[in-house]
Amino acid sequence: MDRIPILKMGQFLLVTIQIDLYDRIALNLETDLVQMIHKTGARGVLIDISAVSIVDSFMGRILGNIATMSKILDAETVVVGMQPAVAITLVELGLPLNGVFTALNVERGMILLQSRLASDPDEEEDEDDNPE
Amino acid sequence: MDRIPILKMGQFLLVTIQIDLYDRIALNLETDLVQMIHKTGARGVLIDISAVSIVDSFMGRILGNIATMSKILDAETVVVGMQPAVAITLVELGLPLNGVFTALNVERGMILLQSRLASDPDEEEDEDDNPE
Numbered sequence: 001m002d003r004i005p006i007l008k009m010g011q012f013l014l015v016t017i018q019i020d021l022y023d024r025i026a027l028n029l030e031t032d033l034v035q036m037i038h039k040t041g042a043r044g045v046l047i048d049i050s051a052v053s054i055v056d057s058f059m060g061r062i063l064g065n066i067a068t069m070s071k072i073l074d075a076e077t078v079v080v081g082m083q084p085a086v087a088i089t090l091v092e093l094g095l096p097l098n099g100v101f102t103a104l105n106v107e108r109g110m111i112l113l114q115s116r117l118a119s120d121p122d123e124e125e126d127e128d129d130n131p132e
Numbered sequence: 133m134d135r136i137p138i139l140k141m142g143q144f145l146l147v148t149i150q151i152d153l154y155d156r157i158a159l160n161l162e163t164d165l166v167q168m169i170h171k172t173g174a175r176g177v178l179i180d181i182s183a184v185s186i187v188d189s190f191m192g193r194i195l196g197n198i199a200t201m202s203k204i205l206d207a208e209t210v211v212v213g214m215q216p217a218v219a220i221t222l223v224e225l226g227l228p229l230n231g232v233f234t235a236l237n238v239e240r241g242m243i244l245l246q247s248r249l250a251s252d253p254d255e256e257e258d259e260d261d262n263p264e
Contacts, residue, residue: 003183004150004183005148005150005180005182005183005213007146007148007180007182007213007237007238008237008238008239009141009238009239009242010239014139014146014238016137016139016148016150018136018137018148018150018151019150019151048137048139050137050139051135051136051137081137081139105139105140106139106140106141106146107140107141107142110141
């Protein structure tokens with residue numbers, strides 16, 4: 001099992017990280033995710049890291065990469081389920097996860113993504129009262 | 133990482149199996165899942181096995197156990213994302229996954245759970261036209 005499954009849930013993609021992200025797994029995840037965004041037209045990516053108890057600069061960089069790649073393909077990234085200790089470590093390591101949104105759990109992450117989509121002027125179906 | 137995270141999504145719980153289920157992980161998963169059903173009052177459990185390429189009788193038994201435990205706590209279990217080769221192996225092993233519903237992917241699994249909830253006479257809010 002050297003690939004992390006990506007689940008499509010409506011307009012969003014969900015990835016649950018349960019294993020240590022070493023080089024090959026991380027590269028596969030990045031490739032699979034951009035291909036999946038391209039294929040499905042997903043508007044958001046939720047990355048659940050509730051099973052991750054230790055975070056390092058590599059993991060921080062991968063999350064940042066994913067967020068940047070997704071953004072280029074017009075999808076926002078939300079990291080959800082971060083353990084308190086991981087949040088402390090990230091700040092102590094000086095990795096504030098720039099460009100990545102965070103939410104306490106998947107449900108709140110979905111609400112965040114939906115509210116961002118709703119406030120996006122390109123999203124016609126959610127903006128019926130758009131003045132233009 | 134010796135625990136598989138359980139994600140709450142509305143009325144349902146979602147578990148993504150990405151690692152080999154050996155004894156301790158499987159027991160932890162069973163325990164965590166029944167506690168989570170009890171805590172959240174979830175009505176359905178989605179188990180994504182899209183990352184599982186090899187299935188054996190132990191895995192089949194664990195899935196069956198989870199379905200039985202969940203059913204006792206009034207939650208249905210749907211196994212989603214099964215790879216074609218896994219379906220073949222299950223039948224060849226003589227493990228037809230009794231008591232477990234299956235669906236092609238998470239989205240279809242959610243629709244299946246929602247339709248089962250809607251047809252459940254106990255579920256008042258979804259049965260406004262109930263003759264009783």
